[in-house]
Amino acid sequence: MALAKLEQLSKSVVQGPSLATGAVPTKDWMDTPVIFKEGNFAYPAKKEKVEYLDSQEGLSFPNARIWSPDEDDWKLPEDWQETILKGLKERLDKFRSLKIFMDCCVRCGACADKCHFFLGTGDPKNMPVLRAELLRSVYRNDFTLAGKLFGKMAGGREMTVGVLKEWFMYSYQCTECRRCSVFCPYGIDTAEVTMMIRELLHTVGIGINWILEPASNSNRTGNHMGLQPHTFKDNVDFLAEDVENLTGVKINHSFNRKGAEVLFITPSADVFAEPGLYTAMGYLALFEQIGLDYTWSTYASEGGNFGLFTNNELMKKLNAKMYAEAKRLGVKYIIGGECGHMWRVVHQYMDTMNGPADFLEVPRSPITGTVFDNARSTKMIHISEFTADLIRHGKIKLDPSRNKNVRATYHDSCNPARAMGLLDEPRYILDHVVPEWFEMPENTIREQTFCCGSGTGLNTDEIMELRMRAGLPRANAVKHVIDKHDVNMLSCVCAIDRATLSSLMGYWNPGCDVCGVSELVGNALVMDNEKRAMGYDAEGNESELPDGFRTMV
Amino acid sequence: MDLAEAFRNYEDKIVEQWVDYTLSSYKSSTFFKKGPDKFSNPVGGNTREALGRLFKLLTKNADPKEFVEPLDQIMRIRSIQEFSASEAVAPIHAVKHITREILAKDSERKQFIADLYDFEFAVDMAVLAAFDLYMQCREQLYKVRVKEIKTGTVILTDSKCPSNLLNKDKGDPVQIQV
Amino acid sequence: MKYAFSFLAVLALVLIAWLGSMIPGMQYLFGVAIPYLAILIFLGGFIYRVVQWAKSPVPFSIPTTCGQGKSLDFIKQDKLDCPTKTSEVVARMFLEIFAFRSLFRNTKSELHEGPKITYESSRWLWLAALLFHYSFLVIIIRHMRLFLNPVPQWLHFLDFLDAGAMLQVGAPLLYASDLAILAGVLFLFGRRLVNRNVRYISLANDYFPLFLIFAIASTGILMRYFLRTDIDIVNIKELLVGLVTFHPVINFKIGSIFYIHVFLVSALLIYFPFSKLMHMGGVFMSPTRNMANDSRAKRHINPWNDPSIKPHSYAGYEDEFREFMVDAGIPVEKELPPKKDEE
Secondary structure (H helix, E strand, C coil), rough: CCCHHHHHHHHCCCCCCCCCCCCCCCCCCHHHHCCCCCCCCCCCCCCCHHHHHHCCCCCCCCCCCCCCCCCCCCCCCHHHHHHHHHHHHHHHHHHHHHHHHHHCCCCCCCCCCHCHHHHCCCCCHCCHHHHHHHHHHHHHHHCCHHHHHHHHHHCCCCHHHHHHHHHHHHHHHCCCCCCCHHHHCCCCCCCHHHHHHHHHHHHHCCHHHHHHHCCCCCCCHHHCCCCHHHHHHHHHHHHCCCCHHHCCCCCCCCECCCCCCCEEEEEHHHHHCCCCHHHHHHHHHHHHHHHHCECCCCCCCCCHHHHHHHHHHHHHHHHHHHHHHHHCCCCCEEEEECHHHHHHHHHHHHHHHHHCCCEEEEECCCCCCCCCCCHHCCCEEEEEEEHHHHCCCCCCCCCCCHHEEEEEEEECCCHHEEEEEEEECHHHHHHHCCCCEECHHHHHHHHHCCCCCCCCCCCCCCHHHHHHHHHHHHHHHHHHHHHCCCCCCEEEECCCHHHHHHHHHHHHHCCCCCEEHHHHHHHHEEECCCCCCEEECCCEEEEECCCHHHCCC | HHHHHHHHHHHHHHHHHHHHHHHHCCCCHHHHHHCCCCCCCCCHHHHHHHHHHHHHHHHCCCHHHHHHHHHHHHHHHHHHCCCCCHHHHHHHHHHHHHHHHHHCCCCCCCHHHHHCHHHHHHHHHHHHHHHHHHHHHHHHHHHHHHHHHCCCCCCCCCHHHHHHHHHHHHCCCCCCCC | HHHHHHHHHHHHHHHHHHHHHHHHCHHHHHHHHHHHHHHHHHHHHCCCCCCCCHHHCCCCCCCCCCCCCCCCCCCCCCCCCCCCHHHHHHHHHHHHHHCCCHCCEEEEEEEECCCCCEEECCCCCHHHHHHHHHHHHHHHHHHHHHCCCCCCCHHHHHHHHHCCCCCCCCCCCCHHHHHHHHHHHHHHHHHHHHHHHHHHHHCHHHHHHHHHHHHHHHHHHHHHHEEEEEEEEHHHHHHHHHHCCCCCCCCCCCCCCHHHHHHHHHHHHHHHHHHHHHHHHHHHCCCCCCCCCCCCCCCCCCCCCCCCCCCHHHCHHHHHHHHHHHHHHHCCCCCCCCCCCCC
């Protein structure tokens, strides 16, 4: 009797198809169409941005138009189906990974519960295996004998508008974080599959603005925010002034300077947006203290590469600026700032796409003399590698007590962790710049780290709820160390993380801030001839400003 | 034998059914229901933990203020999961019905159903608190969104101005069902 | 539905072989022609598929790094999970292929009452997969004694181990591998039915090989222990050795169960190259596992790299922003043109 009422209760509030229909899906996934509504899709790319990119040499972004995913008619070109299938054929011939990943999956399900999107939404199509099946079903239908003979019985299906819409929905609910590929017995990497689907979608004019606009900005002005050279310089100057105000040390930095030893490239968000600004101050202070002969560039002022989220041609084109600028300025090598996907591109793609960088020299730290043999071909090193080496050789003086208000934990960003193997360098640095820091649970860090939920160009505000769902596994692990160790700072080495984890913490764990590791380095750094700005501590005694750079802006 | 004893006796069973009911509001409910692991299954793990704690509070005449902490643990998740407000809050009610049903089946303890008034009142208070939390979470979500726009985390040159973005908002993303 | 279809398909195969082999003269079809055809399709198909894969280049170096990479000398490299040398890659692949290492990684942490966290693994899938694949391998090797004359010593030894593991007397001996493969298949099938996630993603193509392999193992066991009418190992061996030496003869009546068994194996061989079973070859070629994480130390070559894709040029950039750059004191390549006249 009571349960009958309970049934009524659920009926009265649950109507229509949504995540809350109260039942396990009874229909086959192929028969479950996607429904777009405000909040579950990122806005489509603006017509003029697509046109601009299409006009660039070597790029193809056809079918620029005004459209919206929640309308029935996506205004696809007449021959879109043919374009997609031809594009798929072409990519099968170009990428062995795609062929192998299409053929080898046995649907064992080991990946299913490893995806943060699945864990946060419960939507079965967010299981990596099913995300890949969205493409694989079309592949089977048109490119395998079994599919041609048996069609749906062999798991094949025809390429329809419905399938295309599904591709759009779920390739933009994947952050290419590669966590599933760690657990797959064949190493099937959903990131590869998502990249291919996104490439295919672009061939018929389907893309999102939060990726294509930054990409076109990066192409034109050098950075994804579209900052023109003087504005970029102003921002860095402003940060340098703040560093001087805090430390009393004048910062000598330069732009587009020929003959510098090192070109420094970091994601432009570091010079523009909180809390990346503080990380940039950390770089400025560190380089000043060790007297590094380096220059910023306004032309190559973006470390991040939004091309990675579109297609390999655009990725290559945007990335090419780094070597082009290094060559023009005649530097010896490049140091890269803290960024996740930038480092995926630099580590796994740059040399192949735009090398060989025979005009550069194998990176050698001018302070310690260490030769970075691991980067002997690409000639670009990560700031964490550079800093860890300085600390190891005792070349900088650090006072961890300057970070005494910080109780930190460390978030491994997906790309440095799973596409580079940069795990212990930032940890080594943390050991020396904060009094104490705490690891999150074992299966949420290092190669098993959970994504922030907003990578690959999904950090746009119109899908905030989706981002919060996808970030739940990460936030949940952070909450654990907050409860257990009073952690108040989530450190990381990724610019997208600094932006998106701030929002994620803002919702799930208010009171926990986000910072780059280099910010903590800068704060702890004892500089020659410094004259630290003074303030008052909690007891009213005069002391150094307890929040370091954070006090400045 | 009294009601308190009956609660103690059936606590695990009631909470188990309550969690089950709450999680069956998800598409992949089986996965969420299985495994007590909070890290590889945050939705299921948190729901289980929160409802267990909440039940203890509901049955011991606790101050409704104490409900907030466990409720927050569960409402914070449900507020961003494509549920309408009523869908998000509904499972909190369910414990009333589950408890009645379970006691009714036990002939020795059937009599205590008449004494459930205080308990059910506590559940009502929890539901109200849950609704407040739902609203707070939604508000916070939009604050986070606005903050992101303001701090320049959204950094597109021609969409810096929030009002520009509002033009594109075709409606409230929450579908309110009447 | 999907498993019913697959089940019926396997049942149909059994019936075809059973009825077909009873028609006089058809023994040559089921005992000689089809097995030859199956081997041919299997070898040809397998090689074709691998060659097809190999034809597509690996344009980028995309290993999945599952541990600390090689960098500074005081940072300890995880050589197995983030290899840089060929020997390390080989070790990684060896463990991947022979120990299913990635599946083994399937760990879960469990939060118990209180602040204590323990880590347990959900390694049943790994265990069942190992059981299934290794018993299959042992069975295949064990069957070699039916094709080889004389039987090499080591095969006798393996046979002895497989049967001896059961510590029993009397003939015919019960093989451990027979039980193991049935247990493995049943677990994998049961998992597909019981685990909702896996059930939801399973296709007919996933059930079919399981049923087929189950049927193969069962007919084999039936033939060895139960349906022994007209099953004479000497006759069977004569046929099989004949097949291998290309002088196949069928001089004796052999029971239907033998033809069913052989027909199902042929079906598996034919099905193999067109199905997901090709993961056997694919696992060796997966770029996320078989590449060294040395892409910054050694340039990886992409054969279709398009040199015509150039960056938006610095000159074009400076042309657009020169005035601002000069104003802001940023060095430029070309100075501003002298102003014509000042107003």
